[in-house]
Amino acid sequence: VIRRLVVLMLLVGGAVLLEPLRAPTEGVIAPRSLFLFGILLLTADTFGAIAHDLGLPRLVGYLVAGLALGPSVAGIVPAGVLEDLGMMKRLAVGLIGLLAGAELRMSDLRQRHRLILLVLAFQTVAVLVVLLVTSLLLREWLPFLQPLSDNRLFFVALLFAAVLTVNSPMVTLALLTETRASGPLAKTTLGVVLVADVIIILLFTGAFSLAQASLGGTTAGAPEILLRLLAEVLGSILAGTVIGGVLTLYLRFVKRELVVFAVVVVFATAAAAPALHFEFLLSLLVAGFLVENVAPVRAEPLVEVLHQAAVPVFVIFFAMAGADLHIQEFAAVGPLVVVIALARMAAVWGSTTYAAHLASAELGVVRYGWTGLVSQAGVALGLATIVADRLPGVGLAMQTLTIGVIAFNESIGPILFRRGLEKAGEITVQ
Amino acid sequence: MGAIMQTTLAALAVIAVGYILAYLVFDRLRDRFGYVGGAEYVVIGFLLGPRITGLLGAEQVQDLTPIVSLALGWLGMLLGTYFRLPTMARIHASHLRIAFSEALATFGSALITLLAVFHYLLGYPWPEATVQAVTLAAVATLSSSAAIDAVTRKAGQLSALYPVLQLTARIDALVGVAAFGLLLSVYHLGQVSLEVRPPTATEWAVINLAVGVASGVLFHLFLGPRGHLQEAEGESRLFVALAGAIVVASGASYYLNLSPIYTNLVLGFILANSGSAHRDVTRLLLRTERPVYLALLIFAGAAWSPSSPELLFVAPLFVVVRLSARFLGGWVAGSLVAPPELKTPGLGRALLAQGGIAVALAVNYTQVRPDLNADLILTATLVSVLLFDIVASREAGAVVARNGTPGQQSNDPAVVEPLPQ
Numbered sequence: 001v002i003r004r005l006v007v008l009m010l011l012v013g014g015a016v017l018l019e020p021l022r023a024p025t026e027g028v029i030a031p032r033s034l035f036l037f038g039i040l041l042l043t044a045d046t047f048g049a050i051a052h053d054l055g056l057p058r059l060v061g062y063l064v065a066g067l068a069l070g071p072s073v074a075g076i077v078p079a080g081v082l083e084d085l086g087m088m089k090r091l092a093v094g095l096i097g098l099l100a101g102a103e104l105r106m107s108d109l110r111q112r113h114r115l116i117l118l119v120l121a122f123q124t125v126a127v128l129v130v131l132l133v134t135s136l137l138l139r140e141w142l143p144f145l146q147p148l149s150d151n152r153l154f155f156v157a158l159l160f161a162a163v164l165t166v167n168s169p170m171v172t173l174a175l176l177t178e179t180r181a182s183g184p185l186a187k188t189t190l191g192v193v194l195v196a197d198v199i200i201i202l203l204f205t206g207a208f209s210l211a212q213a214s215l216g217g218t219t220a221g222a223p224e225i226l227l228r229l230l231a232e233v234l235g236s237i238l239a240g241t242v243i244g245g246v247l248t249l250y251l252r253f254v255k256r257e258l259v260v261f262a263v264v265v266v267f268a269t270a271a272a273a274p275a276l277h278f279e280f281l282l283s284l285l286v287a288g289f290l291v292e293n294v295a296p297v298r299a300e301p302l303v304e305v306l307h308q309a310a311v312p313v314f315v316i317f318f319a320m321a322g323a324d325l326h327i328q329e330f331a332a333v334g335p336l337v338v339v340i341a342l343a344r345m346a347a348v349w350g351s352t353t354y355a356a357h358l359a360s361a362e363l364g365v366v367r368y369g370w371t372g373l374v375s376q377a378g379v380a381l382g383l384a385t386i387v388a389d390r391l392p393g394v395g396l397a398m399q400t401l402t403i404g405v406i407a408f409n410e411s412i413g414p415i416l417f418r419r420g421l422e423k424a425g426e427i428t429v430q
Numbered sequence: 431m432g433a434i435m436q437t438t439l440a441a442l443a444v445i446a447v448g449y450i451l452a453y454l455v456f457d458r459l460r461d462r463f464g465y466v467g468g469a470e471y472v473v474i475g476f477l478l479g480p481r482i483t484g485l486l487g488a489e490q491v492q493d494l495t496p497i498v499s500l501a502l503g504w505l506g507m508l509l510g511t512y513f514r515l516p517t518m519a520r521i522h523a524s525h526l527r528i529a530f531s532e533a534l535a536t537f538g539s540a541l542i543t544l545l546a547v548f549h550y551l552l553g554y555p556w557p558e559a560t561v562q563a564v565t566l567a568a569v570a571t572l573s574s575s576a577a578i579d580a581v582t583r584k585a586g587q588l589s590a591l592y593p594v595l596q597l598t599a600r601i602d603a604l605v606g607v608a609a610f611g612l613l614l615s616v617y618h619l620g621q622v623s624l625e626v627r628p629p630t631a632t633e634w635a636v637i638n639l640a641v642g643v644a645s646g647v648l649f650h651l652f653l654g655p656r657g658h659l660q661e662a663e664g665e666s667r668l669f670v671a672l673a674g675a676i677v678v679a680s681g682a683s684y685y686l687n688l689s690p691i692y693t694n695l696v697l698g699f700i701l702a703n704s705g706s707a708h709r710d711v712t713r714l715l716l717r718t719e720r721p722v723y724l725a726l727l728i729f730a731g732a733a734w735s736p737s738s739p740e741l742l743f744v745a746p747l748f749v750v751v752r753l754s755a756r757f758l759g760g761w762v763a764g765s766l767v768a769p770p771e772l773k774t775p776g777l778g779r780a781l782l783a784q785g786g787i788a789v790a791l792a793v794n795y796t797q798v799r800p801d802l803n804a805d806l807i808l809t810a811t812l813v814s815v816l817l818f819d820i821v822a823s824r825e826a827g828a829v830v831a832r833n834g835t836p837g838q839q840s841n842d843p844a845v846v847e848p849l850p851q
Contacts, residue, residue: 042652
């Protein structure tokens with residue numbers, strides 16, 4: 001590892017030597033971005049190995065590498081470079097979505113539907129209530145709640161709680177791929193986070209509409225927004241069905257160069273999603289699910305190819321996610337971040353344990369089910385950005401704290417989940 | 431919104447139908463002629479691109495540069511790994527003579543013709559004519575062993591000519607990539623910082639080589655001993671490390687406006703000749719070569735914007751030039767240089783396939799010299815690659831049947847490095 005770190009330092013030093021020979025190139029992505037993307041990949045791989053040696057999930061290493069090189073710490077990978085590489089992140093998200101959907105087996109859902117629904121319901125309500133109460137109790141210290149009162153105070157606090165209810169399909173899938181865990185805890189967690197993805201979007205929409213209306217925004221627009229987002233969810237399911245159909249036809253009649261075709265499908269979906277107003281990730285998730293569970297073809301070749309591509313894709317996604325974290329912004333609200341994150345964690349623990357007990361789940365799920373539901377990542381960050389963009393008054397102030405809590409959960413969650421899988425005896429590959 | 435939705439849906443339908451049609455047409459060609467290319471992927475890229483559906487607009491095509499640079503570097507690195515010195519040392523001198531004479535004669539004759547075309551016929555000044563002529567001559571020189579491999583696979587046994595053809599294809603690629611790399615050093619484009627003296631052409635050539643060597647040495651150290659590759663997911667992790675190294679080397683080349691293919695060729699050469707991980711590296715590069723090539727074809731298709739004069743005049747002219755140069759080079763090597771037991775006047779006919787490196791060179795040209803007929807170079811290359819890939823297998827089969835000794839297993843262990851299992 002030390003050898004690798006020295007090599008990385010030499011590479012960065014080499015880049016400094018080449019600096020005066022810079023030749024600006026027009027018409028292509030900044031060459032510097034390309035070089036730094038390579039450095040980011042190599043660093044993430046190295047930090048992933050270090051994390052692995054320490055008994056931590058590799059993705060924690062990827063996140064730390066991104067954070068270390070990103071604008072928050074060393075600044076070697078500046079924000080402009082991350083913007084240049086946005087397409088790479090989108091590709092990573094799309095492939096993960098497709099794989100996540102294909103990993104969700106109908107038989108598992110049928111077998112565990114009661115447990116999944118109970119955990120989902122209890123967890124959602126508990127986190128929502130606990131965070132709502134916590135934020136109301138802490139309102140003196142929360143800048144976005146300080147100037148508010150009555151209805152406005154309640155609805156904005158509810159929106160804050162709704163954003164933090166979200167789980168992370170990315171982290172779950174990355175860990176399950178890395179550890180190859182496939183027992184009851186792994187299956188239950190995957191089912192909960194993927195189904196929750198749809199439910200939470202609806203919940204967020206409702207909370208957002210109420211907060212917007214209470215803040216004097218367009219009251220008449222609230223149901224409109226709800227309808228639009230409902231249409232977006234239904235549109236995503238429809239789009240996912242069409243994409244699943246195309247994948248099925250391809251698997252039936254062509255069945256060659258699957259990785260290239262999967263990449264083309266992801267790019268075409270990314271291009272079509274904004275124009276057709278459907279959600280990119282959700283549609284690919286549905287497509288993967290349908291190909292695996294409904295289509296009259298064998299989906300194994302596609303799933304196998306996606307599994308092979310998973311490791312590089314996770315490295316790209318989490319390294320870039322780490323670089324996107326602006327830790328200095330929430331350094332000032334550190335204590336609040338910890339209090340809120342711990343309150344959320346307690347709600348997740350209590351509700352999940354109770355729900356699993358109620359559903360007579362396996363002991364491993366009862367004891368460690370909560371560990372898989374602490375992580376937060378891309379979806380939660382996306383919702384925080386929507387709030388900041390559409391409600392600039394309170395949204396920007398809320399964003400700092402929200403991102404702080406998400407960063408905390410993104411770092412702690414994978415470690416907890418890995419430990420939970422270990423304790424439940426579901427990790428077969430070290 | 432309705433109009434946008436309709437347009438997007440229509441675009442998706444065009445792509446789906448276009449791809450299926452292209453697939454059916456080229457699959458038939460595959461059955462009939464032993465077609466080895468991936469032209470349907472150029473079609474799908476073209477359909478996705480700004481010229482037809484616009485789903486991949488000019489901006490998105492630019493955003494794909496990291497993937498494209500990875501693909502260019504990947505192919506360059508794979509080429510570099512072929513030149514493993516312990517294996518090269520066992521090659522018969524006569525084989526090397528045939529390979530180098532074929533490559534140099536093909537390159538020389540194509541260059542002279544193309545220089546005349548660009549300077550006298552199209553009226554470009556010498557420097558601009560040279561840049562375009564060298565690029566196209568390099569593309570013309572490139573050949574791929576894909577067709578020969580396909581013929582051999584079909585026959586089930588090696589012929590005595592097979593190792594010569596395989597070696598010649600690799601030397602062709604080496605000459606083409608080196609010539610293109612040297613061209614970008616000699617006719618270097620771009621300003622340097624005010625506080626340094628602009629390097630001379632020789633210095634740029636040395637810098638280009640140094641970037642490749644430094645990348646190779648550093649990545650050799652980065653990979654370290656082979657042990658860590660044996661663990662679970664070792665190959666995926668090697669993929670990440672390789673991708674990182676290639677993107678770093680390519681990024682450095684782009685930064686200096688040099689050729690990432692050449693830089694990665696040097697990187698691959700160093701990796702192949704150092705450390706114990708070379709087999710894992712080569713195996714992984716070989717396994718992923720096809721998807722990488724196809725991704726490059728899609729990008730080339732998306733970036734392709736041919737005009738009528740290019741399609742009707744320059745591209746057919748280039749096809750004729752390449753065909754003539756290939757035949758001439760093959761005749762020089764196969765008749766004048768080859769020993770009696772390997773006399774093959776029609777050697778060039780077996781080397782018609784161009785393959786991924788040709789597309790990579792043209793795409794690289796469009797990135798580093800967008801100012802000088804980038805569309806023309808890409809059009810000529812794509813047309814040539816698509817046409818020659820259709821007929822290559824049949825022609826290679828004919829040459830091997832006529833001049834080789836099919837049915838006999840080659841007992842020359844020195845020539846062909848057995849591919850890692």
